Amino acid sequence: MSLKRLAIHQLRNIESAELVPSPQVNLIYGKNGSGKTSILEAINILSLGRSFRSHRHKALIRQGQPGVTLFGRVSGEGTDLSIGVSRSLSGEAILKANGSPVGSVAELASYLPVQAINSDTFSLLEGSPKVRRQYIDWLVFHVEPQFFNTWKTAQKSLKQRNSLLRHDRIRPEQLTPWDRPLIEATEAIDTFRAGCIEQLKTVFNGLVHDFVAVDDLVLNYYRGWDRQQRYADVLAAGFDQDRKQGFTRQGAHRADLRITVGGLPAADVLSRGQQKCLVCALKIAQGYLFSQLTGRRCVYLVDDLPSELDGDHRAMLVEWLERMQTQVFITGVEKEALEADWLNKPETEVKVFHVEQGKVVPFEQGQPHQQVTE
Known part of the structure; x- marks a missing residue:
């Protein structure tokens, strides 16, 4: 475009x-x-x-x-x-x-x-997981036609579930009408994100050393809950704690892209200049993969x-x-x-x-x- x-x-x-x-x-x-x-x-x-x-x-x-x-x-x-x-x-x-x-x-x-690279872009390393979820979801949105509607379903269900959790005497079965669509949407979102991240890692690993010569640089996708557990089991097991805190503690809304060097957060290891180069590599990799998957080009x-x-x-x-x-x-x-x-x-x-x-x-x-x- x-x-x-x-x-x-x-x-x-x-x-x-x-x-x-x-x-x-x-x-x-x-x-x-x-x-x-x-x-x-x-x-x-x-x-x-x-x-x-x-x-x-x-x-x-x-x-x-x-x-x-x-x-x-x-x-x-x-x-x-x-x-x-x-x-x-x-x-x-x-x-x-x-x-x-x-x-x-x-x-x-x-x-x-559109992809923007500016001073705020460097919060991709230093900022909250929300910033990195937005980075992930830009690509997923543009390559997975079902993602946006699925994401809206998850947001609506999560909002209703959290509202009910704030009631002192809520019982697990009262959450069922919202747990069912939330579980289905959350698992679909996780599948979309995981697939895109695997492809992104391949592209990123092929170009990152042009920008920053650092060994042991790794991208890891965290889904927002234990990868060994089904999301339905996570919600069931976490009900009491969720009710006490008044919100759903685990799920796709807690996903993150963890960027590490030698097992440590990249923001703690790399110099400011290296961080800027790494963020540029992440942005270029995303646009490059977008073009490969869609046949379109984004504007930088x-x-x-x-x-x-x-x-x-x-x-x-x-x-x-x-x-x-x-x-x-x-x-x-x-x-x-x-x-x-x-x-x-x-x-x-x-x-x-x-x-x-x-x-x-x-x-x-x-x-x-x-x-x-x-």
Whole structure:
């Protein structure tokens, strides 16, 4: 997939910006606070209905404006459609594809798969298991058609079960109507996740040493309960403790991707630079496997690349992005630093955009692109 056109209206400090990106590499430079990261943020919102910077919708809207509106034209793999997202100060969200309402954020996400690499991405190692579950489920969502509905069933059943557990005199049989769908959905989710992780490990192991030369680096999938036990038995055996604590302590909602070096958490062993390289390898492996399994390509958003990686590892990331033949948007403060990694790649179509005080100008032409229509 690639984004052919992008229109931004009233997003943070960008009043109005319109871009016709390259289907390959787009370099966006400008001073800190100029609005360059907001361009990546706009693409992420078009993909997921939300920002990678904040879940607060009011923070997205330019001061004094009633709402933010984004439009994009997506093409590739036989698809050509327009997508749009608008958010008002009241919180109302309108999602559209080809002018028609989109039923869910999940449907929106299927049109424009996006991978973001930014400063927050490094919480993949240091953050809570929830962050790593989200990493796992991005891939599972895009390659397993039944996953999302199964996940919704599990969430609904878990919520109802936890609500009942908070009643002092609850009996095990009263949980049965919710335990049955929860058990079925949980086991299906585990099967989906385990299958994807096994394939991911194969891809990851084949490329990780390009990014970080560390021995005994291992990815292990933890399902959220003892692998030797059936989930039905886990719920039955844990009833008393679950009731005392008022929530279901084990299950797919506790799954994790454990990343270790010599048996120790990678975040405790690796330097900050090595951690950044490892996270890049995880993100590249995920996009690479996504392409292998679906025949599609995701869009990569890389924020402030020159400051996050040293020259050698930046060159390695660039090499892998080019090898994947995916569309890339990369930001940085200095134009020369961004361009340096692509100077010896004449076969790659590179566009450069300058952002200053919320204004976006293609560097080559010195004039904004023509207006993008909905």
